[in-house]
Amino acid sequence: MNLRTTLFITLLSTFGFTALFSQYQIGLVPRVSPDKSLSHKLGFTDITVTYGSSKVNGRKIWGELEPYDEVWRAGANDATTLELSDPVTIMNKTVPAGKYSLFIIPKEKGPWTVILNKEAKQWGSFRYNDSLDLVRFKVPIKTTEQFAEHLSYDINSLSYDDAVLSFRWAKIGFDLPIKGDYVTKLKHIHEELLAEITADRKWVTYLQIAQLFAYEEIESDLAMNYLDQAETLFNSEGGKWKDNEKYFMGHIYFVRALVYQNLNENSKAKQAIQDCINISEDKGYYNRKKAMIDEVLADLD
Helix, strand or coil, X not given: CCHHHHHHHHHHHHHCHHHHHHHHHCCCCCCCCCEEEEEEEECCEEEEEXXXXXXXXXXXXXXXXXXXXXXXXXXXXXCEEEEECCCEEECCEEECCEEEEEXXXXXXXXXXXXXXXXXXXXXXXXXXXXXXXXXXXXXXXXXXXXXXEEEEEEEEECCCCEEEEEEEEEEEXXXXXXXXXXXXXXXXXXXXXXXXXXXXXXXXXXXXXXXXHHHHCCCHHHHHHHHHHHHHHHHHHCHHHHHHHHHHHHHHHHHHHHHHHHCCCHXXXXXXXXXXXXXXXXCCHHHHCHHHHHHHHHHHC
């Protein structure tokens, strides 16, 4: 028995195979498949995917390196994880806030199965326990035109509420639609903010949220309600802000016009813009935002 073999046996007897292997996992040697972490903010919700990025390296992936019909870690090294700071909806199924391991069952034909499992910290899929599954999704697979040498995930927002989590490796990929609840979270944050700020600034928060809804063309009824509250609070609690009444009231009227436009009530939208012009033409909001306001007015004709 040579010296190297003797040393190795001594290490195993002293620390045990599991302990020695776990040391390798935490980085005593660089991993062949590097760990990667992808963070994305969907509205107010933080989404993080952590995974090991394998290379194809000339191998046949699907059906050989990664067998069909078997649970796979969806990456390399530790099980891939998905972490959410708030509840979301994925493929019409509710997923609570938390950190989950993400597994995939590849199929030779038909949709693949994507699994979120409650045991987030585990090495590969060797100790996968289906009794801890939170949810499973049947996901359509697509063949990609571009070959992906490195396994990767990506997240792209489509709006404040909608995003897509994408998986790509070799010439296979899939997309998981994720839907947040931006409006509910925004309402909650707004309620907390109203309890903290002075009365003369509360109207501003209602105006800002109404403007966001107007630009995104969402929650028009709620936006109109917030504009009513902004105008009422400005008139009653505006304080020093009322020194620039022509600007701020012109702003409120313009956002009101945008909301009416979203509701397809063009005559009311035109009147709101006329109110904006009447109060703020000389040195107010219209005076500073003339090009933008005139463009909206032209769209209403």
